[in-house]
Amino acid sequence: MKLGLRLLLGFFLITGIAAFFVLRVFAAEIRPSVARVVEDMLVDTANILAELVEDDLAAMPAGGTLETGHFAQRVREYAERPVDARIWGMSKQSLDYRVYVTDARGRVVLDTGARPGGVAIGQDYSRWRDVALTLKGQYGARATRQVEVDGQPSVLYVAAPIRQGARLIGVLTVAKPMSTVQKFIDRAEREILVKGLWLLGLSLLVGVLVTAWIVWSVRRLRDFAQHVELGQRGGERVQAPELSGELGDLARAMEAMRDRLEDHEHVEHMVRALTHELKSPLAAIGGAAELLHDDLPAHDRHAFATQVQDQAARMQRLVERLLELSKLEHRRRLEHLAVVDLAPCVETALAQARGRAEQREVSLQWQQREQAAVLGEPELMHLAMSNLLDNAIDFSWPGGRIEVSVRREGAQALFTVRDHGPGVPDYALARLGERFYSTPRPAVAGEPPRKGTGLGLAIVRQVMQLHGGDVVWAPAGPGLAVTLRWPLATPSAPST
Template sequence: MSIRARIILTHLLIVGIGFFYLVNKITDAKEIKPRYMQSVEEPMVDTARLLAALLERNLADGRIDLIGFREAFDKVRSRPFSARIYSREKTAVDVNVYVTDANGVVIFDSDHGRAEGQDYSRHNDVYLTLQGKYGARSTKSDPNDPTSSVLFVAAPIMSGETMAGVVSVSKPQKSMASFMQETRRNIFIMGAIAAAAVVLVGTALSMWITRPIQRLTAYARAVRDGRRIPLPKLGTSEIGSLGNAFEEMRDALDGRKYIENYVQTLTHEIKSPVAAIRGAAELLRENMPPEQRDKFLGNIESETARIQEIVDRLLLLSAVEAKRALDDQKPLDLREPIQRAEASIAAQAAAKAISMASTLPPEPCIVSADEFLIEKAILNLFQNAIAFAPRGGKVLASLKQHDGSCELRVEDNGPGVPDYAQPRVFERFFSLPRPDTGKKSSGLGLAFVREVASLHRGSVELKNGPSGGAIAELRLPRVIS
């Protein structure tokens, strides 16, 4: 499992547990109900006290006059109204009131007089109030229905210092249930939205954390595969420090390995011409005919030139291999270096009676490149094709544009590339014998082309043509104007 997946899953687990506990705790009926009951009970206390004060004004000889009180409730019941309380519309009065005498017997019930004449002296709201305490109770009208509870709050009706009776205000909890349900629904919705937002933020956070790690992983794999890419931007965090350490380690290992390979291959390649020069020099000490002496002197000159070519090409190749990025990069029309390379190689092609032809598009094929390196790479491809083309043969070059690249194709009608040599043609110092002379070159030309292509984020390929000969294809990213 990837680090990003672990971070996201861990984040989801922690957030999920936290939100489940929080929402469950907030929406728990045991938590919500007491809060609503408290918010409802407090104004009911005020209402009971206010009604008790109104009834006290209608006392006659300690007796409660309920005529006006009864008329007021009848008017309230019969008068239609509509009140929108947030999302709930209220169209009926759901508050009931009953009044008892000093003994707890109901003398008035706003609910159509149903409880009148009954003894409520043992009901907590009446009982506690008659005892001079705060009286309230909650009673279920249906024992099997938890929402059938009715809240009663009572207040004493005083006649001087004597208690003349009790007024009790009641309100069913069903009226509160809709508010509670809506509150729970809103909490769930807001909780879900918040959880989704946290998940999105957590996902973005995990991507922000793991993206530098993915870049560093891709960089390490590119180094493993021998591809030349710059160190990606990793910021200044610990990942950035780790990336810089990777880059330093790569430079150290590449430098050590390069020096070892450089010394080994240079020693191997120079060994043969040096031996030829030494042998010719030893023979020149002896008396020999002038024509034979000239022959050995010619061998010394040719082997010296070969050593010089190896050194020059190796220095150029090492300079390219040491680059991490291009220094002098600008827009370049590939048609121009192709034409210049073709002109500079014309004499070499004429020496073998090889005809050269190029097919270039009428419109520019623009790449972002180091002009010197690109021209040298194209020249190497032309030289390689001429070297393997037979005398009187032909070399064809063509330039084509694709959606995102420019492709240079160089073909010859030589013997092609043997199967065993296909994987090694771009190796440093690997060379095949020329068909006409049997001699090998320095083996650095195609290696140089590969390094230049890699520096330009392009590619090069050498393959056999369908009808014989070899085909070299150099692809470079095209600049789309």
Template sequence: MSLSIRIFLVYLVFVGLSGYFILNTVVEEIKPGVRQSTEETLVDTANLLAEILREPVKNQTLQNSDFPQILAAYGRRKLQANIWGIDKTVVNHRIYVTDKKGIVILDSAHKALGQDYSHWNDVYLTLHGKYGARSTAEIPDDVASSVMYIGAPIMDGDDIIGVVSVAKPNRSMQPFIDRSRNRLALLGGIIITIGLLAGILFSWWLTAELRRLRNYALAVSAGERAVLPEQKIASGELNQLANALESMRIELDGKAYIEQYVQTLAHELKSPLAGIHAAAELLQSPMSEEQRERFINNIAVESVRMQQLIERLLNLALVEQQQALHETKAVAIKSLWNELVEAQSARMHQHNISCVNDIAEDATLTGEVFLLRQAFANLLENALDFTPKNGRIRIFSERQNGKLKITIENEGEPIPEFAFARLTERFYSLPRPSTGKKSTGLGLNFVQEVASLHKGELQLRNTEGGVEASLIF
């Protein structure tokens, strides 16, 4: 799947989910919003009628007044109102009045006169000095038939002498709710469509320059004579990336650069080859089946390690240029050192060298396992090179001011003072006591680089009777 498609899919999911939740939230708020506005209007109407009806209710002349005829005429009115595209032809209000006991004394619908309405919330709550409102379905279990009732007290001084209730069917509000929802859905669909089209253009624009860089990188990897795209890369970051790629290509083309990493590869293969050679020599002598199986396993393990070594060190140049780690995870330091010591067990057995792993069980480090393994292996190999027969090596860890210090200490000759300043230089090496030969001088340089990538440092110092190498993270 191309990058542009992946960017668009992420954008599509984001826009789709955002649009859905926003539209759904707004649509769900339309219905209660319309009903709240209607309720507010009913409150005003009920209170206006309460003031108009005060004297007739107080004087008990309501039935003999003109109000019954007025309400009847009100209910029969034919309307020709067009409200935002919706025709309104009939009056939907129902108005009824109760006395202070809750008995209906006036009803515009002419169906509740004389009935006791004191148990309905709009009347009951109003008679008790509270806000009286209720919503009741005219047809049981049919939510669409619900009617909203708002009551207002008819006052005589501080006394409540009756209640006037104004009712409105919720179905009369449904056309306005449906209209708002439909218009919102249409507008939302248009906005989302425009957003998706913008996403397509954005994805194409973003990946167009990346495609030019990709083609350039593929040409370089194929060994072709490639130059940077003639078109100027508009994006600042991508322009920097293009220049970095060009610089890396020029450096990789240099023979000195390639030779340097060939030297590193050869140096890093030394350790597993030495382990295999020592195990092979021991296998030629009589031994128990258990020992034989262990040394054969060492050969297999070191062979796999060599294969991994070749593959990973060929990519080391990229790691150096980026100055960044990949595939980091929490590494159990003690078990990693146990594997390295086991891999060198044949060599230690050959020279009767003892090795003690005193690293704390809970010592962990977040980093790249492969690089840490190679750095630790280099330190162990150096310690073995400079430890005399029947000597001792100790590996331990300690916490210092929130930092983890991993140390390998070996018995042997101290490091000459003149050599300390150059020990981590490339190709600088001291002669091995047992053979007088020097190594390629890349081991400690590699260790220092790995420490730097993990934001740590390498420390070397002489101790009483030996040398101590520490990595501090």
């Protein structure tokens, strides 16, 4: 099961259980809470009415009733009173109190007759909990389910003592059917259910969004880890994703680990390649040194001494270029950016290369020159152009020419160097720019074909990667055309 599905199911389970218990607690508390509120109101009402009926009950003859008394008349008028009240959006059109009074022995002397079929006058209510407890000087209340009426919730009875001075002369009970407030309870339960479902839905939506964010972050981290693995195998390098919290810390730690692994691999590869490249010149120097110990003719001695010098110079160039390439490969960004006009920069590189070109009897010529400004680091751009020109000189025949051009093409600035030498075989084009990969140079004045360090074009490619550009190799027939492509500088970019 995938991580996102696990998180989502876990969140649904936790939210569902929490919502179930919360809604159940709310629903279970509604009825008791309403009953407590109604009972509290009935206590106040019963005590008020007990004070009002005191005079009538004290004046009632033994064995009599209160049906014709002033209090009984007012209670009947209350029951017949029309009412139409809007209570929180619900209509109330009836008065629901039932009031009955008992004497000191528990005999009913007044009853408003809330139940169908008559009233309870003359009956003995001394066994009912509300009357019995009140006659004993305690708080009397009861709840009785009126099944014969409607099978709905119980009727709540609350009694209050009727006293004349310190003497208990009777009990007044106020009753209210809970069915009259049932509609408020039902509405509250419905609202709680609906709002609970909304809350559950919103919680699940938040859960989906949080899960999606976590999965998105983890997948970015996974993709970065896969790119790191591909990078170790020669794939494209990518930057660590910008994440927050612990995932961000993990991404940065993985990037640091990748840098350390790449450094280790880079050093290991460099050592192997350098060892391989140094074997030939060291063997040549060793052989020449052994022969120089013998008694040789002056001509042979001079030849072997020259060989030692040439191989030493080759090793020096190899080490210098290797150091330059190593520094470039460890750079992550450009440091001294400026807007550079390509044509003057190329002119400077041509001026430095003319001395070597004249030694090889190679001419340097402008083929096309346009104004093209790019954003870059001037020293690195000059390094790339110089290496490219040196490579073209090495691959040119004596008496040949090298053509350079600077032009604009769309949103790019292009610098092209084309020689008229033997060119590069098709199978070797894809490997140009690799470290230590080189093809033999043309022979000069009867000398055997020479092989370069294989680092010049690697330096060129690395410089272009830092500048966000690229290198294009194309057979020119004869020769090879190499084009460096930069993005054109924007007008707002800083200039030198």
